[in-house]
Amino acid sequence: MAPRGKAKSGRTIQSITVTPNSPPNWPQLRPLLSSLDLTLEETIPDQIIKIHNFWTSTLCRTYVQFLSSLPLTTTPGKPKRGDAVRVNDRFQIDDPAFADKLWNETALKSLVLGEGERPDTDWGGDVIGLNPNIRIYRYKKGQFFDQHYDDSNNVTLPGSPPIQAKTTWTLLLYLTSAATGCIGGETVFYPDPPKGKKAEPAEPVVVDLEVGMAILHKHGRDCMLHEGREVTGGEKWVIRSDLCVRW
Numbered sequence: 001m002a003p004r005g006k007a008k009s010g011r012t013i014q015s016i017t018v019t020p021n022s023p024p025n026w027p028q029l030r031p032l033l034s035s036l037d038l039t040l041e042e043t044i045p046d047q048i049i050k051i052h053n054f055w056t057s058t059l060c061r062t063y064v065q066f067l068s069s070l071p072l073t074t075t076p077g078k079p080k081r082g083d084a085v086r087v088n089d090r091f092q093i094d095d096p097a098f099a100d101k102l103w104n105e106t107a108l109k110s111l112v113l114g115e116g117e118r119p120d121t122d123w124g125g126d127v128i129g130l131n132p133n134i135r136i137y138r139y140k141k142g143q144f145f146d147q148h149y150d151d152s153n154n155v156t157l158p159g160s161p162p163i164q165a166k167t168t169w170t171l172l173l174y175l176t177s178a179a180t181g182c183i184g185g186e187t188v189f190y191p192d193p194p195k196g197k198k199a200e201p202a203e204p205v206v207v208d209l210e211v212g213m214a215i216l217h218k219h220g221r222d223c224m225l226h227e228g229r230e231v232t233g234g235e236k237w238v239i240r241s242d243l244c245v246r247w
């Protein structure tokens with residue numbers, strides 16, 4: 001057998017340190033619009049909020065290119081009991097530093113907590129940052145995320161001492177849309193059917209993809225049933241995190 005570190009030919013094999021799940025070298029978050037140029041737009045008060053142009057199309061393009069180089073894995077078609085059928089390619093990482101950048105170096109913190117004009121939203125407590133659990137989704141033709149509710153989770157945010165928090169709202173950031181060749185993939189919300197036999201079922205609320213748009217939607221006990229519709233052409237790319245409140 002060749003000695004350790006040597007190939008049979010005698011060349012030294014470079015030692016490779018693989019840190020399992022080490023955070024990627026995310027591109028810097030630029031260019032971005034200032035919070036003064038952005039607003040929280042209520043699609044359904046206290047349930048769904050949109051931020052158009054949260055990321056610029058230039059930044060989205062940089063990220064799609066970068067994220068394409070990450071080792072995404074296709075989620076199994078058969079979910080665990082109680083989980084939604086979810087067919088997409090994803091990359092998941094616990095990265096408190098990136099979550100902190102997404103919160104502090106973008107307009108998000110100012111929009112959610114800022115002094116400016118903003119809807120009187122119940123964030124479920126004092127918002128202190130974003131969930132370090134960052135999820136990247138890529139949906140290709142035929143992929144989708146079936147109807148489900150998002151859970152609230154307990155998380156620990158960095159600090160000394162570390163801060164106990166829980167998630168209250170989902171953050172979805174769309175990097176692609178019809179403008180980049182993605183067909184379908186809308187996020188669709190289903191309001192609870194009105195009570196009473198004669199009542200018409202409530203119309204679904206369809207959120208069309210828009211490059212750089214972020215949406216926040218309330219989750220946990222008050223989460224609306226929702227889905228990511230099937231992508232029928234091109235690619236849908238999404239970055240997912242959650243708002244965290246002090247626990």
Ligand SMILES: O=C(O)CCC(=O)C(=O)O
Pocket residue numbers: 137145150170172185186187226227228229238240
């Ligand atoms: O990709 C989407 O449009 C929806 C994603 C979603 O519902 C989730 O991450 O829980």
Ligand SMILES: [Fe+2]
Pocket residue numbers: 148149150170226
């Ligand atoms: Fe969801």
